[in-house]
Amino acid sequence: MYWSNCFIPTLRENPAGADTPSHQLLLRAGMVRPFAPGIYTYLPLAQRSLLKIRARIREEMEQAGAQEFYLPALHLTGTLKRLGQKEESHNSAGFSFAASSQQIFDQIAGNELRSYKQLPQVWYQIRPDFRDDSQPASGPLRLRQFTLLEAYSFDVDLSGLNRSFQLMREIFERIFSRCGLELIIAEASLPEIGALEANRFMVINNAGEETIAQCDSCSYTADLGKATSRLPAIEDEDWSEAPVEFPTPGVRTIEALTIFPGGAPAERQIKTLVYLLDGQMVLALVRGDHQLNETKLAASTGAKEILPAQPDVIKQALGAYPGSLGAVGVTRFPIIADHALKGRKNMTTGANRDDFHLRGVSLERDIKVRQWADLRTISEGEGCPACDGRLNLAGAVEIARISKLGQSVLSVLDREGKGTSVAVGNYVIVIEQILVCIVEGHYDRDGIIWPLAVAPFSVIITPVNYKEDALGEAADEIYRKLTESNIEVLLDDRDERPGVKFKDADLIGVPLRITIGSKKLQQGKVELTVRSTKESQDIDLDSVIDVAREKLKSVFVK
Ligand SMILES: [Zn+2]
Known part of the structure; x- marks a missing residue:
């Protein structure tokens, strides 16, 4: 072109x-x-x-x-x-x-x-x-x-x-x-x-x-x-008494409950999230300091559509708004819980009564978990599940x-x-x-550097002045020969200053540039530049096709 x-x-x-x-x-x-x-x-x-x-x-x-x-x-x-x-x-x-x-x-x-x-x-x-x-x-x-x-x-x-x-x-x-x-x-x-x-x-x-x-x-x-990741084990103190409800006025978040007198640290809380999975209401439980991963929730239930339930719908179903929710005593809706909650005792969670929580909750004893699954999003620095390393x-x-x-x-x-x-x-x-x-992955301060296999053109011919007869003729000749050799060539025949043409050639990232200037052409030579390394060499006009072909092969193995 x-x-x-x-x-x-x-x-x-x-x-x-x-x-x-x-x-x-x-x-x-x-x-x-x-x-x-x-x-x-x-x-x-x-x-x-x-x-x-x-x-x-x-x-x-x-x-x-x-x-x-x-x-x-x-x-x-x-x-x-x-x-x-x-x-x-x-x-x-x-x-x-x-x-x-x-x-x-x-x-x-x-x-x-x-x-x-x-x-x-x-x-x-x-x-x-x-x-x-x-x-x-x-x-x-x-x-x-x-x-x-x-x-x-x-x-x-x-x-x-x-x-x-x-x-x-x-x-x-x-x-x-x-x-x-x-x-x-x-x-x-x-x-x-x-x-x-x-x-x-x-x-x-x-x-x-x-x-x-x-x-x-x-x-x-x-x-x-x-x-997934390895988590440090948490030792819960033995707790045999039934869950106890206690007032938590204004406490609506895991964070707020950690600083509330009589509250609990986040890893001793159960976070209760309510979702509609393909229209069916489901309670998803994760540890207070963990984040639920919706992709994992979908993968473990096979649900195609996952929507967080709206506060009013939740209030109607469970009797409380988000911030006071829990799964203790819930039997009407399936409960799916994260593996990290397995075996935990003496936990704190919402009481399904606004402004009240329960303490002393044991997962297996007090909550009817239908499915245990991997539901949490891992965090930076947690242990690798396959070795002793970090993620x-x-x-x-x-x-x-x-x-x-x-x-x-x-x-x-x-x-x-x-x-x-x-x-x-x-x-x-x-x-x-x-x-x-x-x-x-392939650029420098001057522009793109295309790998040959996907470059829009393999070679660009840049005569410093296409209108100058000798330069234009040499450019046309090289263009014709390269095209006949099935090499895709762009010939910059624009009436622009050489600096503009060089900048554009670097910017669009064509792998090889053949520059044709008066002085070198008089000696029967043109200049060949590799875009990726910016290396230039003078080559004889007669051998330009062979050298270009070799260069394309050797510089760009792929
Ligand atoms: Zn590892």
Whole structure:
């Protein structure tokens, strides 16, 4: 491409409000423009890189035998609702715009896969997706619209699923490594009841909306919806008497009760939270100094919708407002309690009477716990569950997720001719997050440094003055030869000062620059500069194609 034909609206200054390197650089390099919070327009230069990322994904998926589909986005209204999936909008003809591919893949698999001989299969599609996000978006690290690779594996049994899962994990690692990303694979909460294992591919980044826990001495890594920790044991004094109610006027928080005369330290209190899980009221209990994790609550109950109950609803159900709630004597609603409360005695909790609490509460004796589960969010510095080390927390961006969904309702005939349940895996990549995270990891003060595998162009030719006949002709000639060698080239033919052209070339981050100036050209030479190292060398005009090709190979192994 000739720059004068391209739309690359670079900016000199950092735009206001852009506070991450990726946000600043993608705007300045003329690659993205904001449309609405969390929604971006990807301009032609960015689209070239996004198509490269898709190409790398398709190459690796193909290599592993995965096959791409093109599925309908219109579904009969109602079918998705019955499956508990979201419907984006619908029209008068009775069709809805659907986000997920799962229903159609399941339908095809259910109709067409009949025998173990047809398995395994890995099917995928690349499609737009949306996220219902009420949080204010902060730059392109947090997206409301994006492109998703969505893949499913179908195997005849769980050992087959284990193999497919491992294979997809390796494919994803190869894709990200070719894109120049350093990833961390974290254990993740399970996407649904019956699922067996899930991993998330994360990039450490303080601006990311996710948090992961990493052990400082072993390889333990998990997201906050999954991470557990070792807690120091607490010795409770023996307490045989029944709970005693006592007045606590105005005390509405754990903190307030710690300083109230006759109160209790936070780790000797029970925090009672009331939720509506798919419409059913549930009491969730954690230790006073612990935070409830809603992802864990969802994972341990299988609930799809989790809503904190409103104070008036709680008052009607339990007889008190939040601040005076407890689970002693409650039998009408299921009670789920965190493991850290197991065996605790002589605890303090709300009495379900405003301005009153109970002391002397023993969990097993006084509260009808229906389910014990891991419900708490871990904190920085707590003990690793796998070794003697400590857990550190770090911000992260999620790029991909893989899950063993386990046995499905699909069935095929096995070797003996009997029906057997098909084991299914699910694998997703958010494509724009790859682009953004590459920029977060590959830049300097002058701009982006694209890894070759995803660079919008491989080479930029910069004649210091394109209008000068000899320089323009040499530039055109090199452009023609590189293009014939299947190398993607951008020729900066703009009528701009050399300094502006160099700055723009560095900003948009093309891996190799060939600079053509009068003095060197008279000696039959041009200058070759590597963007990542800024190293320059003079090369003979005759050998420019060979040298460029070698340089691209040797400097950018991936
Ligand atoms: Zn550890």
